[in-house]
Amino acid sequence: xxxxxxxxxxxNADQFQQEVKPLMEGNQSDIDIDCAGMTYTSSQGLxxxxxxxxxxxxxxxxxxxxxMNPMVKEVFDIxxxxxxxxxx
Amino acid sequence: MKRRFNPIKDKSSEIINYLMASPDMPDDxxxxxxxxxxxxxxxxxxxxxxxxxxxxxLEVSTHLDSNSLILTVELxxxxxxxxxxxxxxxxITLSAENREVGGLGIFLCKKLMDSISYxxxxxxxxxxxxxxxxx
Numbered sequence: 525x526x527x528x529x530x531x532x533x534x535x536n537a538d539q540f541q542q543e544v545k546p547l548m549e550g551n552q553s554d555i556d557i558d559c560a561g562m563t564y565t566s567s568q569g570l571x572x573x574x575x576x577x578x579x580x581x582x583x584x585x586x587x588x589x590x591x592m593n594p595m596v597k598e599v600f601d602i603x604x605x606x607x608x609x610x611x612x
Numbered sequence: 613m614k615r616r617f618n619p620i621k622d623k624s625s626e627i628i629n630y631l632m633a634s635p636d637m638p639d640d641x642x643x644x645x646x647x648x649x650x651x652x653x654x655x656x657x658x659x660x661x662x663x664x665x666x667x668x669x670l671e672v673s674t675h676l677d678s679n680s681l682i683l684t685v686e687l688x689x690x691x692x693x694x695x696x697x698x699x700x701x702x703x704i705t706l707s708a709e710n711r712e713v714g715g716l717g718i719f720l721c722k723k724l725m726d727s728i729s730y731x732x733x734x735x736x737x738x739x740x741x742x743x744x745x746x747x
Contacts, residue, residue, distance in 0.1 A: 534624040567716040577708040604704025
């Protein structure tokens with residue numbers, strides 16, 4: 525399980541993408557992320573979640589995002605990401 | 613509140629923080645979240661794309677109408693004429709495989725703010741967003 529904490533915004537979105545890049549490669553195609561500590565994401569962060577989901581699908585795995593803050597969840601809902609990413 | 617930032621290269625977070633510190637901003641956490649996300653998307657667009665090499669200015673302002681409680685956030689720059697509202701909207705019904713990466717920023721602003729409008733005026737791009745707030 526990976527834990528996300530803090531904000532994904534203009535200051536660190538590139539770093540976030542670099543940090544999760546190992547999850548997009550390698551043999552381990554199932555990704556389980558605890559989002560309880562993630563308080564904000566901009567569209568740049570969303571972009572990385574979409575890339576993660578694409579990489580998981582391509583490898584026949586599953587990705588689950590857990591305990592998402594309601595305000596962040598709304599952003600996933602508005603953009604249709606809730607339909608393509610499993611949010612528990 | 614109004615301020616012109618120049619130059620703006622790598623100044624996104626300073627500009628966003630300036631706007632969010634405005635006394636016109638609401639205290640409500642959920643409202644602030646929506647406004648900040650919208651501001652971040654449009655400020656980032658200007659900082660990254662309006663000027664070649666990021667050399668140029670961005671003037672930002674906030675205004676709260678005390679009767680209607682409508683907050684107005686305005687961005688003005690002298691960069692390449694660009695109407696972000698003309699961008700095609702992402703198809704949010706597609707599968708992950710078929711979804712394009714990107715194109716979500718302005719779409720989010722449209723959904724999170726009450727209005728967003730663009731005009732080209734005296735050689736400037738002017739983007740105006742409004743949100744009804746309660747204080």
